[in-house]
Amino acid sequence: MTKSKATLGVISLCFGIALLTWKLVPAFNAPVSSPSSSETTINDSLDDGTKVLLRLRQIASNIVRSEQRIGSLNADLQSAKVRVPPIKDVIEKIQRTLAEMEADLAQQVAELVSLKKRREQIFGKNAFARDLPSAATPLADPKAEEVKLTLDPTASKRIQIALRDQGSDPGDIDGMLGPQSRNAIIAWQKSRNEPPTGYLSAPQYKSLLEASQAAIAKFERNTQQ
Numbered sequence: 001m002t003k004s005k006a007t008l009g010v011i012s013l014c015f016g017i018a019l020l021t022w023k024l025v026p027a028f029n030a031p032v033s034s035p036s037s038s039e040t041t042i043n044d045s046l047d048d049g050t051k052v053l054l055r056l057r058q059i060a061s062n063i064v065r066s067e068q069r070i071g072s073l074n075a076d077l078q079s080a081k082v083r084v085p086p087i088k089d090v091i092e093k094i095q096r097t098l099a100e101m102e103a104d105l106a107q108q109v110a111e112l113v114s115l116k117k118r119r120e121q122i123f124g125k126n127a128f129a130r131d132l133p134s135a136a137t138p139l140a141d142p143k144a145e146e147v148k149l150t151l152d153p154t155a156s157k158r159i160q161i162a163l164r165d166q167g168s169d170p171g172d173i174d175g176m177l178g179p180q181s182r183n184a185i186i187a188w189q190k191s192r193n194e195p196p197t198g199y200l201s202a203p204q205y206k207s208l209l210e211a212s213q214a215a216i217a218k219f220e221r222n223t224q225q
Helices: 002-029 037-082 088-123 142-147 153-165 179-191 202-211 213-224
Strands: none
Touching: 037 088, 037 142, 037 179, 153 179, 153 202, 153 213, 202 213
């Protein structure tokens, strides 16, 4: 009787193990569920898109800084050339630096174009269109921007008067924006935390003269007397 109970117990145990194995084996062998292909594509696109947008913003910022530095170097180069005698070693050094920076700038613009195409592939042509400057738009040349102002000697005198009035010495008020006047413009720009290019943009020109209207009017009255 005891032997029969023991045998029955072993059979019951074996049956229980078999039943447990029958339930668990399919679960271990079943394939692990994975996100649908569309979900994977969306997640990958968002991740890639974030990287593209971050790099675009970085490149755009680098281009602006490079443009500002090139403008400043051009002003330094102009000052060195008009010195008597010209400072040849300084001129050569500035020219080498300019060549390097312009080559680097060209690479940055090329990368910007490539990244914008990638952005369009991910988000569509109209997405984030206003976030970044257009690579097709030529970068502003500070000297060219000032040329557009068509400054005559009278306007140049007013610039010099305003610079002196605001604490930047342009030298003689002669209506000629030479090296000393350019250095005064640079000092004025730095005082306003603006790119020290040595050339005035239209907004800067307007702001400079408006702040010194009284000084300009006084100088012109005294000159006419």
